[in-house]
Amino acid sequence: MNRILGIELRRSAAAGSVLMLLLAGVIMLYVAPRRWSPGWMPLVMIQREYLVLLWPLSLAVGAWQSRREHRSNVAELFASTARPRAQRMLPTLAALGIAVTCAYLATAAVAVPWIIGTARYLPATAFVVAAVGALAMIAAAWLGLALGRLLPHVVTAPALAVAGIGLLMVLPAAVRHREWLALIFSPMFGMGQYTDYQTVYGRVSAAQAIWLVALAGAGAVLLASDSWRTRVAALLPAILGASLAIMVIPRDDKFVATPIDPVAQEQVCAEGSPRVCVSRVHSGLLPEVVPVARQALAMLAKLPNPPTTAHEDTTTYYPATSPPRQADVVLMQITVDDHGHLTHEADMLREMVAALGANTDGCSGPSPSVPVMRAAGSWLMGREPVTDDSDESAEVNAEAVKLWQGLQNLPEKEAAARVGAVRQAAMACADLDGLLTGRAQ
Amino acid sequence: MRTVSAAETAPTTHPWAVHAEGLRVRAGRHLAVDGLDLALGAGVHGLLGPNGAGKTTLIRALATVVRPAGGRLRLLGEPVDGRADLRRVRRGLGYLPQQFGFYPRFTVREFVEYMAWLKEMPKSMVPGAVQRAIDRVGLTSKANARMKTLSGGMLRRAGIAQAVVNDPEVLLLDEPTVGLDPEQRLDFRELLRDVGLDSCVLVSTHLVEDVVAACSDVVMINEGRLVYQGTPDDLIAQGGTGDAGDSPAERGYSALLRRHRSEAGR
């Protein structure tokens, strides 16, 4: 069997399809590297999302391979041989399965050097997600083999590919009120990267794996079947698998569309003081973050009771999580560029200082007055207030400039005290009006 | 030279390798083989007959590609009609169909090895058997060439190689010499005689000279029935100077055919 498998790997569509799928996968990944540069989980999840193209191509590869028997007129010769059809199909199944798996995993391997310097957090879930992706490719190839044998026409392979991509693109909309169904039957669903902390629940992966194994099994049985009775029996594993997957997956109220990994959000700190911590998924960026953060903390040190620690802002919206509000912690927004390195450092610095180290997200009521905060932040940074929002009206920045000039005219300690008062008021969710001009005393 | 297993040297328990009694086989809707009685033992048997006589259908039935519609058929002592398990019989079969289909991308060696695997040969014997089969048909120099690069005659010889790779007890060849040049036909006759020493070989061909030269037994069928079975010398003796044909064997052939047709007409 091993020799025959080697022959099949060399002489079937396996070799060409590996190259084609690898090329397609690598091109897709590198068209938009920003999507997966933050870390390993984004990489495997975005690769799963690109199954939207690779899965239909896998179907087409299987269907094309299946035409070989029909094209070559070997039916007569093989009918007189001893080996039953099921065993005869094993090398083809194995060869195609190996080929698509290798293509899928090699695509990820090609992307590894791109982020190996900065990506640190490698949970076991990443391997599970990649494995389910490879399983999806195998199921597609085997299903394509089976359907291509039932309909050995030239148009079968492209028609299957079109049907595959149509199904994948339509499925989320078709099951709008039961999104967990799309999660089972679509290998690319639920992989959106809204934050850098996305993950996939173990039960979801298990349900998807159950369905994909059942689908692959159904394809294999259909391929090996001789009579129409066995062909109908091939539906049985598919139905069983679907039912089991539906039972396993978290449904309805337990369903979470874009789960967050709390371990990825945990703060990991650099050595030295003042302490700078980032989330675990960004921990490879600490050497780049620490200088900027310490610069911001140095600027904020002019205040009375200044913040002493910088943490990454790990707030997420769906589901809503936010870091605890602590008085001596200033939050920073980490953005990652195409290569996984820290970018927009100047913006990060400005935002850290402009927020005065006060976490105002938990406040109910109106957001703090923009001119006041901007004037205070600009005083700390030692430069004139500038607007960064093109939709803003001109009076807002003019007001900020006026307040800033007022601060500039004051002696250092008085100005620092007033800005400190602004900070305390912001943290207490109080009103900020007049604090800088001294009128609210 | 190769080692011979004990099973191969054990005496056979069946009297005939191929035993058909009142065999009826359909080709589509038409009953191509209609009440054929045939008993073949070891040796090279030539199958002659006009086109449409049912030669190919008979060979297909013997190769277990089609199931008989009626009558009894025993191959190697096992019944192959009805719902029998054909795996054991098929391991001892070798078949070269008239339309030889193959995988063009496979090399000759790989294809013969694949066929050996399909015939469930023991794994340890396969490489040696493959090399031996390729040598016997004279394709050693082309063993690693892809099948799609072979000419017609070489392709046919590759087909013969896959038919003999498992040293079958029943070898069925349907028009095996198409495309072979005269020298290759001589080599092929040598191969047939060699194989026919131990096994039952049935060669369906239109080339009467091949039958006379290589076969120990001639079987003639017409319209699905057995017309004649005997040695080639007896076939020649059937013909006289008045019959159509350029060689004694052809004259004997046309004499038998004429006689059978007139009998059937009565």
Next chain:
Amino acid sequence: MRWLALYLRSRRVPIALAAVVGCAAVMWSLWSTFSNEREVGVPMVILTVLLLVAAVTATLAGPDDALERTAALSWPPRRAAHLLVALAVVVGLLLATLVTGARFGPAWLVIRDAAGLLGLTALGAVTIGAARSWFLPLGWTLASIVFPLSGVTSSEILTWQSQVPGNKTAAVTAALIGVGGLIAYAAAGPARRAPAEAAL
């Protein structure tokens, strides 16, 4: 007329026509059943055009092209006519849906994509054989549906199938590919494929 009938049968055109009409009907029914809008979504239109073009690829080569090449009559105009009629069938079917409840349009998108994809298929038939000629159109079109880039000229050329109908770069690209494929196929014909049994 007799020659035309025999030619169509040798190329298995009746089956291909049935496949084309069948695929169009399936896509039309799917949209009519599952959507409330009259205008079919652009990705689905592109996929339908791709599917219909794939259904006619089998007719681009006969069972024995080497034999056909020995004919006395001139093949290039007939091959060109074959391609143009195929284009007319695909485009005509989809434009006919414009009066129905599921409109596969805009018309210019259908014409551009059908011409370009058919030209690409014809180029494939000339180089790698008619049976494999759907490889590149399928891969390219699926990729451009997944990544509809626009803005930069080079990315518009790369994803011409999914650009808006008014886009000039895409129109020029499709025209070039279509005309190039037509000329190549008419001049050279389908790639020589060795029959399964040589000289038998």
